[in-house]
Amino acid sequence: MKYKLVFLVALLSLFSCAQQQKNRENKLAKAEKILDKKEVIYSISVQIDMPFELYVNDIVLAKEYSKSRKIMGIDINPYLLKNGTYTVKIRLLPLEENNEMVIRPKDVATSFVKLVRYELQREPMMGRAKNYKVLEELPLPQIDTVVPILETEWEIEITELPYEIKGWSNSQDLSKMNRDELEKEVKDFYVLLRDELNSGNPEVYFDYATQRSLETISFNYTDKDKMQQSILDNNNLYKLKAKGTMYPIENYKLFIYGDGKLCKLERIDEANLGRNCLIRKNGKVKTWISSMLHKPIGSDTFEIIRK
Incomplete structure (x- = not known):
């Protein structure tokens, strides 16, 4: 019986070594796949x-x-x-x-x-x-x-995207809303964002843009730590640059995009025609701040999802 036990131990040892080697090969294959992934x-x-x-x-x-x-x-x-x-x-x-x-x-x-x-x-x-x-x-x-x-x-x-993201695929169809009511709701949201930025509170803006930031990691192949640092840097920049420099929300038109899933206010005055309505100006430099909105199904609040 002793030789059977020794044989079994040896067999188990060989199996364990083989399993460890297979695990190493799988990890290496995964690492190589990550390294070889085309951005x-x-x-x-x-x-x-x-x-x-x-x-x-x-x-x-x-x-x-x-x-x-x-x-x-x-x-x-x-x-x-x-x-x-x-x-x-x-x-x-x-x-x-x-x-x-x-x-x-x-x-x-x-x-x-x-x-x-x-x-x-x-x-x-x-x-x-x-x-x-x-x-x-x-x-x-x-x-x-x-x-x-x-x-x-x-x-x-x-055909070659290595990612799949949610975006506005599970968003409400805004085109089904009463146009005047939608426009008022969108304008109120823009005014909220504008006033918070103008008061030096950009955290509110970035909170509403959380999903956009997460998806940017995927579609722009951005390292998560670098993305977090970018948000922090932009937050600090907006504290300095947006405070007291934001344009009022005026001279605009509501546009609905993405087969009803997306919307934004765009300026209709000649100097800013077709641009986002969230604008800051420092000296002679104007910056149009991302403000494409969507409203997830089941939510009463808009979110910033793209530029």
């Missing part, structure tokens, strides 16, 4: 020779009303909750010609929209992007005569 950013690259508005899934990405050529890349990860199919839409707006407001064929011909993808560059002094690639040209409809406005949309496929 993919999707972006819309544009060159537009007229004013325009750009949207993804009915959420505004940009409203650019200057008459000059605009060349920019607009990261769309904040508005991508998971992999899947999304709709990109652009509205090209007219310029003045011969006392008429029109879109000219030559301006459309020299403009372009592209879906691009890159990975975050973590090497110092090497820029922000690596492995930059144009995934798709999003063709603008070419015209042979002037038109008053031009709008088009495309479907894009997002």
Whole structure:
């Protein structure tokens, strides 16, 4: 019986060693998977020779009303909750010609929209992007005569996001509310935020933006400790810069986005047209503070969810 016991102990010892080795291999595989995980950013690259508005899934990405050529890349990860199919839409707006407001064929011909993808560059002094690639040209409809406005949309496929976030997927449909009541409620919330910032109490603003901060960790691949430090730094900055410098909530219009799930107040005066209504000004420098709102199902309170 003794040799059986010795054999059993040896067998158990071999099994234990094998299990430990397997555990080590699993941990190593997980570590390698984390190291190899690509921090993919999707972006819309544009060159537009007229004013325009750009949207993804009915959420505004940009409203650019200057008459000059605009060349920019607009990261769309904040508005991508998971992999899947999304709709990109652009509205090209007219310029003045011969006392008429029109879109000219030559301006459309020299403009372009592209879906691009890159990975975050973590090497110092090497820029922000690596492995930059144009995934798709999003063709603008070419015209042979002037038109008053031009709008088009495309479907894009997002396939490489390593995250899935909640965002506004479980939010109330604000478009079902009475418009006047909604506008009053939204304005009251903006006034609350504005007054707290103006009084030197930015903690209130950041409390209402908690979910946005948590999701930024995912879609911007931000280290949690660095994100916490960023919030602390911004809180201290706003104590200094926002106190006594906030614009009043005026000259605005309520916009509803995201198929009814999102809303914000945007300025309609020429100097701030299309910008968020939360504005601070230090000297000649104006800062538009993030204020895209949603209201989670079951909640009576708005939250700040994006810019």
